[in-house]
Amino acid sequence: MTATAERAGGVLERYEAVIGIEIHCQLRTVSKMFCACSTQYDGAAPNTHCCPTCLGLPGALPVINRAAVEHVIATGLAIGASIPARTQWERKNYFYPDLPKGYQISQYAIPLAANGRLAIETSAGLFTVDITRAHLEEDTAKLAHGDVVPGSTAGRTTLVDFNRSGAPLMEIVTEPCIRTAEQARRYAEELQLVLRAIGVSDADMERGQMRVEANVSLRVRGTQPFGTRVEVKNMNSFRSVERAIAFEIERQAAALDAGEPLWMETRGWDDGRQATYHMRSKETSEDYRYFPEPDLPPLRVDEAWIEAVRAGLPELPAARRERYVAAGITPYDAAVIVADPGMTGAFEAISAAAASLPAKEIANFVSGMHARAAKSAGINDRGTAGASDPASIAVLLSAIADGSIGRPIGRDLLDRHLADGTPAADLLATVASTISDDAALLGHIDAVIAANPKAVADHRAGKPVAGFFVGQVMRATGGAADAAKVTALVRQRLDAEG
Amino acid sequence: MADLQGLTQLFAHEMAARLRSGETTAREIAEAHLARAHATDHGLHAWLTIDDERALAEADAADATLAGARAEGPDALAALHPLHGMPVALKDLVSVKGGQCTAGSRILEGYRAPYDAHITERLRAVGVVILGKTNMDEFAMGSSCEHSAFGPTANPWDLERVPGGSSGGSAASVAAFQTPLSIGTDTGGSIRQPAALCGIVGMKPTYGRVSRYGIVAFASSLDQIGPFARDVRDAAALLHAVSGRDERDSTSAPEPVAEDLVNLPASDDEAASWLRGKRFGVPREYFVEGMEPGVAAAIRTAVADLERAGATVEEVSLPHTDYGLASYYIVAPAEASANLARYDGVRFGHAVTDGADYLADYLVTRGSGFGPEVKRRVMLGTYALSAGYYDAFYLKALKVRTLIKRDFDVLFDAGFDALVGPTSPDVAFRFGAKLADPVKMYLSDACTLPVNMAGLPGISIPCGLSEGLPVGLQLIGPAWSEGVLMRAARAYEGVTASADWRRVRPHDLAKLAGAGLPTPAERIASR
Structure with missing residues (x-):
């Protein structure tokens, strides 16, 4: 725990923190939310992935991306949410240069998923986060501020890149049920695992594919009414989520202790200064004038569709960890492996190739030697590092486990296999002939x-x-x-x- | 060589017959209409753009296709659309790739559409030749064409009067024989009312019949695209050309397009015989207070004509008609307030920037780019959707909308083939007559906007004159009944084929060709 978090722990004896988390995730789809433009715009030149629809040109109309809808349904099912039989789209109206239509097509009255939950492990034990809703909307364009046009005479210039405009975005909102910075961080981490496991989002925080915002307020322990709420943004890693919230709890506690007023405001997290800073006041709540999107008929989601999505869901991280622990892996190792898709894949592939091998043996290999090899050589389509293959690894690990080769030799053979993919049989043959x-x-x-x-x-x-x-x-x-x-x-x- | 002046006097189906028989070419037809449009538009101002080069290129392409089909044989020739090679004008809110698309607004000045609307593609695909773009009330908000940022259009029946609106340019151009066909849009009456005031045929199809993709939106849940022509057969053929499902408009319906739209009877007697045994309702609420007596009389006569031809006509009631106007002026402006938010000067069109801050740029750009009627409706809509007012206004209006729709359902469920009544309570009015009183202007659409609220098809056809000016008869049918409405309208044409008023042409046609005529804007300014 960081020093700030520890101090916040002290503060939490007097005050109770009330935290709600909103997470925006870019969904992994081929095309954008309402048009056929590709979502593979990372690294592309500005304004090369757009069309009349995502540019908001006169006369352009939206068409729903079915894959994006299925991603939200899948997420809803993964968090045990209910999926309504009929959902609709609304326009959220506001003016900003990154919003080409002057409104965002979103879901307001009837989200695609409601009333879900996600269980997380914390240092204080198991905690369940109640999730209010998950809904679908479209992303905004990207603004680049500053006098960046060569030779521009304007004092201040803002450039707009519409490549991201209209990319599918899922917003997941929790109840104000989170009480500590650690819970917030663990929730975000676990949600990322779930989203990656079900393949709906790459959910990379540093790349903006998963954007976490926290609403933080304090109340004196034992009292009911919520305190003044502050929204915290710009947290670009799990660590900054935890630190920003811990900082905010302490800042608010200090203000309350000193009898100073708190304001409804949006604060940003400054990673360099390790502090939040005032961005804008939220004293006057914006009126978005939501109303049903007349360009899109309501969306009907029938049972068959939901069941088809459910049938396509893979094992979820929590279930997988449970299974690994049951197979004899320590909870710590199980968490480490499940948190890493590469390790999970290798573990599954090797396990499948060697039914009688102790899981512990595979876990050690996967999180040690194999993880190092995968880091430099990458993962192949068989699920293991470089030129290696699960079957050979299984044979070598089994030979070590049953004592037919010594552990140092075994490690040496595994190294050689990971390095060039020499089949296990060939490697063992050299050892066998020398011995006999x-x-x-x-x-x-x-x-x-x-x-x-x-x-x-x-x-x-x-x-x-x-x-x-x-x-x-x-x-x-x-x-x-x-x-x-x-x-x-x-x-x-x-x-x-x- | 064919008589060029003569060609413009013909219906499209007549020109099409000459085109196929080799008497004329698509190029000659296009040239004749372009020449007439150029020569007669100064005093009419029906057009915002006439694109000779593009039109002639399309006409040549149509001729080439025709030559190919002729060489291939009778089947290939028969496969060509009845409107192949025929000229059309588009309301200036239909996107044509590379062309301007102002929607009658300053704020879209300089904007060139980088893509084709669905109907533009469809028209091209069937070989229709696009002559240019026509004038309109700004963003289709208005009933007189006086709200165009580029000056009003006059009515060829009387150049001191409005052609109706918002598709005033499309209606006036057809009435003035500058084009046999044009496309308009109708959100509350914007096709039917100008058709009535200009003495031509105009239809608003069922909501979802024609794709809105590429059409500048006014009120998305009400907007429909439809045809203008000088007779029902031409209107039906043009509707046929632009109808059908489009994946890019999620509100466009997969309903099949009635093929008999292109097979309406040529014979008046045959057409009229369709009326025998048909059942029409006349909504008593459509004979509104303050209705022009001449209009009421013409409608009554038309109803009597239908009865004489063998139809049953009964007076019926649409009890929620009175609430139509109020609810429409919540729903339409609410949608418009969001639809028009994209005109912010950031990406295209009119922009005023001093770089101080976004809000200032938006205010100045929109403040100087939109005209007064658009501002009025954006404000109305913004207000109606605001927190604390939403339930009282927008939600309430949606409930009324449901009741209006139910009024129609009850009658159609009871077996009426169509409802018959006036299109507009009065004939073409003088410039400025309703400009100072927005509600007076809004009342022009009292009999048409309930049809948009219900999403139904409606057609306006000429049914006589009141004090020398055309009166429109409106036929309203159940959803997807365009085929029936066209047959009924064609039948009425047949019944009244020999009526005297059918031989009266717009009074000021001759004036239009004269030199030194002031533009409508100059005419108004000089009063």
Whole structure:
């Protein structure tokens, strides 16, 4: 826990924090929410992924992206929310240069998913976050402020890039049920896992694919009414979510202690200063003049559609962790593996290839050697690192587990397999022949003796050099030789040398 | 060589026959209409853009397609759309790639649409030749075309009078024989009322019949696109050309397009015989207080004509008609207030920026870019949607809308084939007559806007004159009954084929060709 978080912990003896989280997620779809434009605009030149609809040109009309709707239904099912049989679209009206139509098509009265929940593990135990709703809307364009036009005479320029305009966005809102900064962070982390597991969003916070906003207020413990609410934005990592909320709790507590008033405001998180700062006042609530979008008929979601989406849902992170723990993995390792799609994939692939292998053995490999290899070589379509394959890994891990090869040799073979993909059978063959064949071992020993006349002379002088020769032979065989057998053979040969 | 002046006097189906028989070409037809539009528009101001180059290129392409079909054989020729090679004018809120699209507003000055509207694609696909874009009330808000930022359009029947609106330019251009066909949009009566005031045919189809993709939006849940023509057969063929499901408009319906739209009887007697045994209702609420006696008389005569032709006519009631205007002027401005938010000067069109801050730029851009009627409706709509007022205004208006729709459902469920009544309570009025009193202007649409609120099809056809000016008869049908309405309208044409008023042409047609005529704006200024 950070120092700020610890201080906030002290504050929490007097005050209770009331926190609600709103998360906007960019959905993983081929095209935008209401037009056929591609969503693959990352790194593209500005205004190259737009059309009359997402530019808000006169006469352009929206058409619903079915995949985006299914993503929200999938999310709703994953958080145990109810999906209404009929949902509708509303226009949210406000003026801003990043909003080409002057309204955002959103869902207001009837969200696509309502009344869900998500259980999270915290340092204080299990906690369930109540989720009010998840709905679908469209993203805004991106503004670039500042005098960035070469040769521009204007004092201040704002450029608009409409590539992001109209990208599908899911907004997930919790009840004001969160009480600590840690819960907030853990909720965001777990939600990210769920969204990634069901494949609806890449949910990368640093890339703006998952934007977390927190509404934070304090009340004196034991009292009911909510305190003055402050909205916190610009938190670009899970760590900043926790720190910003902890900071905000402490800031508000200090103000309350000092008898200073708090304002309804939006504050931003400054990662450099590790503090929130005032962005704008929210004293007057904006009137968005929501009304049903006349360009889109209400959307009917029948049971068959919901069931089809449900049937396509994969195992959720919580269930997976539970299964891993039941298989003998520590809860910590299970959390580490499930939190990482690469590790999860490798674990599943290797497990599938080796039914009798202890899960613990696979877990250690996946979170250790394999994770390092995957970091440099990436994951292949078989689910493992570089040129490796789950079957070979399973064979090698099994050979180690049943003692048929020594652990150091086993690690060496796994390293070689991860490095170039040499099949396990070929690797094991080299080890097996060296062990069983005296003649081969003698060949190595003779070569070592021939190469070290000085050591032979030392032996003749009665010096203890057998260990040196054994070491040399072990090196020459890649450690695969039976050390006891080599020692016996070395003594035999040295004695013969006289 | 064909008589160019003569071509413009023809219906599209007559020109199409000559085109197919080889008597004329699409190019000749286009040239004749372009020449007439250029020569007669100074005093009318029906057009905002006439694009000769594009039109002639399209006409040449239509001729080439026709030549290819002719070479291929009778089947290929028959497969061509009846309107192949025919000229059309588009209201200046239909996107045509590369062309201006002002919606009658300063705020869209300089904007060029980078894409084609669905109907633009459809018209091109069937070989229709787009001559240019017509004048309109700004963002289709108005009933007189006086709210165009580019000056009003006059009525060819009397250049001192309005052509109706908002599709005033589209209606006036057809009435003035500058084009046989045009496209308008109708949110509360913007096709039917100008059709009535200009003495031509205009239909607002069922909501969802024609894709709104690429049409500058006024009120999304009410807007529909429809045809103007000088007779029912041409109007039906143009509706046929632009109808049908479009994946890009989620409110466009998969309803099949009635193929008999292009097979309406040519014979007046045959057409009239359809009326036998049909049942019409005449809503008593549509004979509103303050209605022009001449209009009421013409409608009564028309009703009698239908009866004489064998139809049953009964007086019926649409009890919530009185609430139509009030609820419409909540719903339409509410949607408009959001639809018009995109005109902010950031991406296209009129922009005033001093770079101080966004809000200041928006205020100045929108303040100087929108005209008074648009501002009035944006304010009305913004107010109606505001926190604390939403339930009392917008939600209430939606409930009334449901009741209005139910009024119609009750009658159609009871077996009426269509309802018959006036399109507009009065004939073309003088410039300025209703400009000072917005509610007076809004009342022009009292008989048409309930049809938009209910999403139903409605057509206005000429049914006589009141003090020398055209009166429109409105037929309203159940959803997707365009085929029936067109047959009924064509039948009425057949019944009244020999009526004297059918031979009266717009009084000021001759004046339009004269030199030195002031523009409508100059005419008004000089009063």
